[in-house]
Amino acid sequence: xxxxxxxxxxxxxxxxxxxxxxxxxxxxxxxxxxxxxxxxxxxxxxxxxxxxxxxxxxxxxxxxxxxxxxxxxxxxxxxxxxxxxxxxxxxxxxxxxxx
Amino acid sequence: xxxxxxxxxxxxxxxxxxxxxxxxxxxxxxxxxxxxxxxxxxxxxxxxxxxxxxxxxxxxxxxxxxxxxxxxxxxxxxxxxxxxxxxxxxxxxxxxxxxxxxxxxxxxxxxxxxxxxxxxxxxxxxxxxxxxxxxxxxxxxxxxxxxxxxxxxxxxxxxxxxxxxxxxxxxxxxxxxxxxxxxxxxxxxxxxxxxxxxxxxxxxxxxxxxxxxxxxxxxxxxxxxxxxxxxxxxxxxxxxxxxxxxxxxxxxxxxxxxxxxxxxxxxxxxxxxxxxxxxxxxxxxxxxxxxxxxxxxxxxxxxxxxxxxxxxxxxxxxxxxxxxxxxxxxxxxxxxxxxxxxxxxxxxxxxxxxxxxxxxxxxxxxxxxxxxxxxxxxxxxxxxxxxxxxxxxxxxxxxxxxxxxxxxxxxxxxxxxxxxxxxxxxxxxxxxxxxxxxxxxxxxxxxxxxxxxxxxx
Amino acid sequence: xxxxxxxxxxxxxxxxxxxxxxxxxxxxxxxxxxxxxxxxxxxxxxxxxxxxxxxxxxxxxxxxxxxxxxxxxxxxxxxxxxxxxxxxxxxxxxxxxxxxxxxxxxxxxxxxxxxxxxxxxxxxxxxxxxxxxxxxxxxxxxxxxxxxxxxxxxxxxxxxxxxxxxxxxxxxxxxxxxxxxxxxxxxxxxxxxxxxxxxxxxxxxxxxxxxxxxxxxxxxxxxxxxxxxxxxxxxxxxxxxxxxxxxxxxxxxxxxxxxxxxxxxxxxxxxxxxxxxxxxxxxxxxxxxxxxxxxxxxxxxxxxxxxxxxxxxxxxxxxxxxxxxxxxxxxxxxxxxxxxxxxxxxxxxxxxxxxxx
Numbered sequence: 001x002x003x004x005x006x007x008x009x010x011x012x013x014x015x016x017x018x019x020x021x022x023x024x025x026x027x028x029x030x031x032x033x034x035x036x037x038x039x040x041x042x043x044x045x046x047x048x049x050x051x052x053x054x055x056x057x058x059x060x061x062x063x064x065x066x067x068x069x070x071x072x073x074x075x076x077x078x079x080x081x082x083x084x085x086x087x088x089x090x091x092x093x094x095x096x097x098x099x
Numbered sequence: 100x101x102x103x104x105x106x107x108x109x110x111x112x113x114x115x116x117x118x119x120x121x122x123x124x125x126x127x128x129x130x131x132x133x134x135x136x137x138x139x140x141x142x143x144x145x146x147x148x149x150x151x152x153x154x155x156x157x158x159x160x161x162x163x164x165x166x167x168x169x170x171x172x173x174x175x176x177x178x179x180x181x182x183x184x185x186x187x188x189x190x191x192x193x194x195x196x197x198x199x200x201x202x203x204x205x206x207x208x209x210x211x212x213x214x215x216x217x218x219x220x221x222x223x224x225x226x227x228x229x230x231x232x233x234x235x236x237x238x239x240x241x242x243x244x245x246x247x248x249x250x251x252x253x254x255x256x257x258x259x260x261x262x263x264x265x266x267x268x269x270x271x272x273x274x275x276x277x278x279x280x281x282x283x284x285x286x287x288x289x290x291x292x293x294x295x296x297x298x299x300x301x302x303x304x305x306x307x308x309x310x311x312x313x314x315x316x317x318x319x320x321x322x323x324x325x326x327x328x329x330x331x332x333x334x335x336x337x338x339x340x341x342x343x344x345x346x347x348x349x350x351x352x353x354x355x356x357x358x359x360x361x362x363x364x365x366x367x368x369x370x371x372x373x374x375x376x377x378x379x380x381x382x383x384x385x386x387x388x389x390x391x392x393x394x395x396x397x398x399x400x401x402x403x404x405x406x407x408x409x410x411x412x413x414x415x416x417x418x419x420x421x422x423x424x425x426x427x428x429x430x431x432x433x434x435x436x437x438x439x440x441x442x443x444x445x446x447x448x449x450x451x452x453x454x455x456x457x458x459x460x461x462x463x464x465x466x467x468x469x470x471x472x473x474x475x476x477x478x479x480x481x482x483x484x485x486x487x488x489x490x491x492x493x494x495x496x497x498x499x500x501x502x503x504x505x506x507x508x509x510x511x512x513x514x515x516x517x518x519x520x521x522x523x524x525x526x527x528x529x530x531x532x533x534x535x536x537x538x539x540x541x542x543x544x545x546x547x548x549x550x551x552x553x554x555x556x
Numbered sequence: 557x558x559x560x561x562x563x564x565x566x567x568x569x570x571x572x573x574x575x576x577x578x579x580x581x582x583x584x585x586x587x588x589x590x591x592x593x594x595x596x597x598x599x600x601x602x603x604x605x606x607x608x609x610x611x612x613x614x615x616x617x618x619x620x621x622x623x624x625x626x627x628x629x630x631x632x633x634x635x636x637x638x639x640x641x642x643x644x645x646x647x648x649x650x651x652x653x654x655x656x657x658x659x660x661x662x663x664x665x666x667x668x669x670x671x672x673x674x675x676x677x678x679x680x681x682x683x684x685x686x687x688x689x690x691x692x693x694x695x696x697x698x699x700x701x702x703x704x705x706x707x708x709x710x711x712x713x714x715x716x717x718x719x720x721x722x723x724x725x726x727x728x729x730x731x732x733x734x735x736x737x738x739x740x741x742x743x744x745x746x747x748x749x750x751x752x753x754x755x756x757x758x759x760x761x762x763x764x765x766x767x768x769x770x771x772x773x774x775x776x777x778x779x780x781x782x783x784x785x786x787x788x789x790x791x792x793x794x795x796x797x798x799x800x801x802x803x804x805x806x807x808x809x810x811x812x813x814x815x816x817x818x819x820x821x822x823x824x825x826x827x828x829x830x831x832x833x834x835x836x837x838x839x840x841x842x843x844x845x846x847x848x849x850x851x852x853x854x855x856x857x858x859x860x861x862x863x864x865x866x867x868x869x870x871x872x873x874x875x876x877x878x879x880x881x882x883x884x885x886x887x888x889x890x891x892x893x894x895x896x897x898x899x900x901x902x903x904x905x906x907x908x909x910x911x912x913x
Contacts, residue, residue, distance in 0.1 A: 008789070062816070063816035064816035064819075071790075072570075072582050073582060076570075076582075076584055077570070094797070095782060095785045356744065356832040357818060358825070358828055360832060364832070365837055412822075416814070416821060427810070434750070438748050442837050442838060515831075
């Protein structure tokens with residue numbers, strides 16, 4: 001599944017200062033669909049190069065990191081249970097960096 | 100007591116004036132002494148107790164796991180114990196928490212704080228008894244002590260064998276204390292309802308109507324207080340002693356702030372809270388949970404693991420936050436309580452009208468010194484019918500703007516925190532919710548002065 | 557830029573905006589839990605700030621206002637929204653951007669580039685005051701001398717004064733800063749944790765320093781950080797977000813983390829903390845330090861010399877420890893419990909990288 005992942009608000013520093021990543025992620029172990037929870041685990045394993053605790057807490061993002069799926073707040077689409085589809089655009093923005 | 104002797108060299112509670120110094124500069128006093136000891140005692144020998152300078156410290160003798168630093172590393176068992184008892188005694192005497200003519204009820208949950216408070220109250224009573232027997236005229240009566248346990252199994256179900264075992268343990272703790280004998284009242288929380296009205300059923304429905312888990316937990320706390328007040332009043336007690344300690348009060352400070360109760364906060368955290376029918380006193384306010392746990396371990400005080408009302412929601416988040424802060428800095432809980440203690444208390448935060456001629460003169464003097472000046476303006480406060488918090492200005496404003504329609508009365512009289520986390524959101528459910536509440540709660544006087552506003556006309 | 561509607565709502569559970577009932581909801585408001593679309597969000601976001609400005613009488617027509625601009629999200633959104641509202645509601649304000657150049661290579665020089673772009677984008681005149689000009693030292697030079705301990709103390713003290721001096725140069729009547737409701741809630745908690753009752757009593761005021769040279773106010777006092785970031789993202793505002801190189805982990809504070817955990821569990825708790833802060837029963841007799849002026853530079857000070865001059869004297873005499881640590885309690889009667897900055901860093905977060913109170 002082709003996805004575009006975007007890191008902002010300082011989170012790009014955790015992945016070699018690259019803001020936009022075009023990636024190919026597939027559901028694991030024959031699961032029918034890919035949900036945000038799986039994607040976060042994948043991002044942590046494959047894109048985050050340092051201090052993963054700045055990105056995740058437990059199996060979700062750290063509180064204070066905003067997530068948008070196709071420019072829609074993931075709090076509206078079920079957060080960790082949000083189902084991802086082909087060509088989706090997922091944005092992570094930290095609110096924790098200085099203002 | 101060793102602590103009150105003028106030869107005491109340590110940073111303990113030598114005299115009343117010292118309290119503030121010790122509290123204000125924990126880093127100035129304690130580390131200096133330990134470092135002095137470290138340099139003076141060379142080699143294998145561990146530093147002796149910082150107070151008596153002779154006995155080995157608790158941790159040197161062997162302390163419970165995880166208790167290596169802090170007081171266990173500074174004091175020997177005896178000095179630690181007399182320190183802690185000294186803090187308790189100072190709270191009691193300086194705020195007139197217990198006077199000879201009193202009959203006090205100790206709220207006992209089975210945790211380490213209530214075990215310590217029961218033990219200390221017992222020791223105090225025991226000493227008073229000895230003085231009484233030794234005195235010629237036997238003029239000073241000995242205060243009475245009772246113990247109440249609120250049985251919340253109706254709310255937090257437990258297996259019956261585990262429950263029976265816990266009740267047995269509580270009985271053995273209370274009845275095994277040396278005389279004078281202390282009556283034990285085991286009170287089901289459902290006693291807040293009249294005996295013939297199906298209390299368990301009503302309570303269950305009431306709690307089911309609260310959706311917010313923090314709100315539900317807080318409501319149970321309010322009901323527990325109601326049950327304690329009821330048993331104290333019915334059995335003829337005139338003071339209610341709680342085991343709230345620095346650590347639990349620090350958590351209460353933060354959670355009150357988080358719930359928007361900055362105004363009423365200072366009412367809850369004073370040594371004395373006389374807004375209740377039976378005044379409530381907190382003699383362990385200056386003792387931390389770590390100290391209380393250490394004492395229980397040292398003295399083999401039994402605690403009961405019962406229906407451990409797990410904290411949830413906001414309260415649990417706050418308690419892990421405070422624990423984290425305390426790990427980072429061992430005096431953090433005290434700082435939190437001290438800061439909140441600087442907020443202005445309410446006029447009911449002292450023992451009302453003390454003109455008891457039985458009271459020794461010294462006690463009267465102390466009360467004068469510590470109680471708030473009576474001339475402080477006695478403002479009239481209105482109280483939330485659910486949590487009994489004094490209402491702040493914006494809440495009073497909505498109270499006066501109230502149009503008087505029957506169904507919305509509860510919604511108008513409650514503080515904003517109870518409105519949000521306890522009352523039903525749907526106004527049509529309000530009437531039903533009102534009927535499920537225990538009557539004492541809603542018929543409690545709503546104002547500290549006259550001019551009660553009654554909830555129902 | 558505005559082509560986001562291209563994708564059809566396919567996901568089950570995609571909901572409509574609860575305000576206009578027409579467009580797809582784009583976010584959940586923490587304040588109200590409403591699900592609203594981007595257009596309605598812009599409107600309520602801006603109008604709420606307008607209400608705060610009007611209800612609290614923050615500005616008078618004809619005033620000159622400096623916006624403390626760091627290039628970060630809060631001040632960028634503040635500059636954008638304020639110039640927008642000034643036009644829309646005819647506030648009649650002369651707005652300026654005011655930035656402080658601490659002299660931190662690789663951090664402030666980059667963020668200042670952002671502010672310079674904002675100057676052009678929003679048509680607001682920009683004034684930059686630098687530590688080098690004001691004090692003769694850049695933060696790079698200070699850190700070279702004193703190391704990474706206490707450097708935030710220097711930076712904080714110098715920044716506060718630099719903003720006032722810049723504001724005086726611009727001859728403005730007020731200084732506005734981008735502190736949001738999360739920041740203020742954090743400050744309430746920190747003051748409780750530190751035992752600072754004097755600061756506790758004034759940290760929730762929307763306007764402070766009315767007795768000083770230049771009053772400061774916080775139009776974002778009731779604005780959630782989440783909404784500020786969402787607004788900046790949807791509007792594609794140009795802001796800078798990198799951690800200060802001298803305090804890379806400053807934003808990992810316990811208190812901030814707690815507030816974010818709290819927001820996830822109960823979003824309104826952040827506003828409740830502000831309510832608590834406004835309602836604390838603090839006796840009015842709490843002594844505020846006597847305000848005088850610094851004998852050396854003329855800046856307001858409760859002491860003979862202001863804090864910046866004490867620190868500067870230490871630097872110039874090669875005794876950088878001067879004025880650090882316990883003596884801090886002096887400029888604030890109640891701050892006996894102030895921890896050394898190395899300790900405080902663990903509980904607080906935004907000591908750096910932002911415009912200080």
